[in-house]
Amino acid sequence: MTRPNILFIMSDDHAAHAISAYGSRINATPNLDRIAHEGMRFDNCFCTNSICAPSRATILTGMYNHENGVRTLADKLDGRLLNFPQLLRSSGYQTAMIGKWHLGHGWPNDPTGFDYWNVLPGQGEYFDPPMYEMGHEVQIPGYATDIITDLSLNWLEQRDPNRPFLLMCHHKAPHRPWRPDEKHQQLYEDVDIPVPETFDDDYHTRMAAEAARMRIDRDLTPEDLKAPVPEGLSPEAEKAWKYQRYIKDYLRCVASIDDNVGRILDYLDANGLTENTMVIYTSDQGFFLGDHGWFDKRFMYEESLRMPFLVRYPKEIAPGSRCSAMALNVDFAPTFLDLAGVAIPETFQGRSLRPLLQGTIPTDWQTAMYYRYWMHLDSIHRVWAHYGVRTERYKLIYYYGEALGSTGSEDRSTPKTWELFDLHDDPQELHNLYGDPTYQHIVTELKTQLSTLQTRVHDVSVDAVD
Numbered sequence: 001m002t003r004p005n006i007l008f009i010m011s012d013d014h015a016a017h018a019i020s021a022y023g024s025r026i027n028a029t030p031n032l033d034r035i036a037h038e039g040m041r042f043d044n045c046f047c048t049n050s051i052c053a054p055s056r057a058t059i060l061t062g063m064y065n066h067e068n069g070v071r072t073l074a075d076k077l078d079g080r081l082l083n084f085p086q087l088l089r090s091s092g093y094q095t096a097m098i099g100k101w102h103l104g105h106g107w108p109n110d111p112t113g114f115d116y117w118n119v120l121p122g123q124g125e126y127f128d129p130p131m132y133e134m135g136h137e138v139q140i141p142g143y144a145t146d147i148i149t150d151l152s153l154n155w156l157e158q159r160d161p162n163r164p165f166l167l168m169c170h171h172k173a174p175h176r177p178w179r180p181d182e183k184h185q186q187l188y189e190d191v192d193i194p195v196p197e198t199f200d201d202d203y204h205t206r207m208a209a210e211a212a213r214m215r216i217d218r219d220l221t222p223e224d225l226k227a228p229v230p231e232g233l234s235p236e237a238e239k240a241w242k243y244q245r246y247i248k249d250y251l252r253c254v255a256s257i258d259d260n261v262g263r264i265l266d267y268l269d270a271n272g273l274t275e276n277t278m279v280i281y282t283s284d285q286g287f288f289l290g291d292h293g294w295f296d297k298r299f300m301y302e303e304s305l306r307m308p309f310l311v312r313y314p315k316e317i318a319p320g321s322r323c324s325a326m327a328l329n330v331d332f333a334p335t336f337l338d339l340a341g342v343a344i345p346e347t348f349q350g351r352s353l354r355p356l357l358q359g360t361i362p363t364d365w366q367t368a369m370y371y372r373y374w375m376h377l378d379s380i381h382r383v384w385a386h387y388g389v390r391t392e393r394y395k396l397i398y399y400y401g402e403a404l405g406s407t408g409s410e411d412r413s414t415p416k417t418w419e420l421f422d423l424h425d426d427p428q429e430l431h432n433l434y435g436d437p438t439y440q441h442i443v444t445e446l447k448t449q450l451s452t453l454q455t456r457v458h459d460v461s462v463d464a465v466d
C-alpha cells in the first residue's frame, strides 16, 4: 500500500474569520478556499492553550502543555520528548520542518525527528530573515512567506519520490508586527474594512477582559501602526484609524500566505502529488481581529480559541465537506500516525481525527474540551491565567489568580473569578452568566465536567472547586 504524503501548512495567528472559506467578511483567500472546496472544513477545531509555543509543542508531541513542559512562551520544547515526526521518520517517511519553530534553539531544543530543518530563530523576521539550517545560521534575502515557500518547494523537489514525506511548512505571518510584502502594500488602500460587532465591547461582567492590555484604541504601538496618529481626531475616530492600520496590514500578510499556498498546491498538481497527499492548512491559534476591541489572543474566547483547520485528501475526504465535531490540536499527531499506519503511543493524549475525515462521527466522540492558559500577567498583555471547559453549548472559565511558578509570569495575585457563557444565546460572549441562579445547575454540571477532563488529561485543579 502506498502511504500518503503529509503536507502540514501552519501560519501564525491566522484567525479562521480571516479566511473566506470560513465566511470572512473582511477578505478573500481563494487558495486556502481551494483546500476547503476540495476537502473538509472543520468548524470546531480548538487549541488547548491559545499561544504560539505551547500550541506548537502540543501539535508535535500530541500532549497537553503540563505534560510536554511548554506551558508558556518562555518555555522550550525538550527535543528528547517523543514527537510524531520522529515516529514517521523511523517508519520510513522523509521529514522536513521549514519556517517558524519558536520552541528554542541549541541542544536539546532544536527540532528532532526531521531529516531536514531550516527554521527562523525566535519569532523570526519578515524581511531578509536569519535562519538556522540544521544548526547553521544562514541569511536569505527576501520576504519570509516567500522564502519559507521556496525552501519547501526546493525540499520537495530534491526528495526521494519513492518514499512518502512529511513536510511541515510554518509561516511567520501574519504575526505581529504585521509587515506586508511589497506586492500587497497597496491592497485595501481605498477601502474601509468593516469593524466586528463587538468592536466597542465595554467588558461589563468580565474583569479579566477589562484588565487585559490588547486594546486597539490604547495598546497598539508605533511599531504596530507604522505611521504617526493623525492629530485632532476624536477618540472614536482615532480608534477607527488604528483599526484600519492594524487590520489592513494583517490582511496583507494573509494575502501573501494565500498566494504562497497556491504555489504549493500548483506544485502538487504539476507533479502528480495531489491524490496521495494530505494537505492541511491551520494556524497555531486564532486571533482577535478587533473583536472585543482587541488584537492578540490568549483568552479562551471563541475568536482566539478556534483554529482554522482545512484538510484535503482526495482518497478519504469528500470534497466540500464540513465537520462540526470537536477537534483539538492535541488530536493532530495521532491523526498523522493513524494515516501512516504507525501505532499511536500511549503517551499521546489526543485521538485520531480520521473517522471524522471519512465522514463518520464515532458515538463516543468528545463533546467537551479542556483549555488552560498558564502565562499569568505577562509583561505586555497582562492576561490572567485561566482554565476552563467548552462544551457544544456552554463555556465555563476560571481565572484562578496566581502564577503558580509559571515562566514569563508575574508572581502577583489577581481576583479569582469565573465566567459562564451560553454560546447558543450569546455567541459573542458578552454576558457572563456566572452567579445567575437560573444557571446554577449548568455551572454544577460544567464544574464536574471540568474536573473529569482535568483528571483525564492528568492536570490538577488549582484549588477545591467551590
Ligand code: CA
Pocket: 012, 013, 051, 052, 284, 285
Ligand atoms: Ca501564534
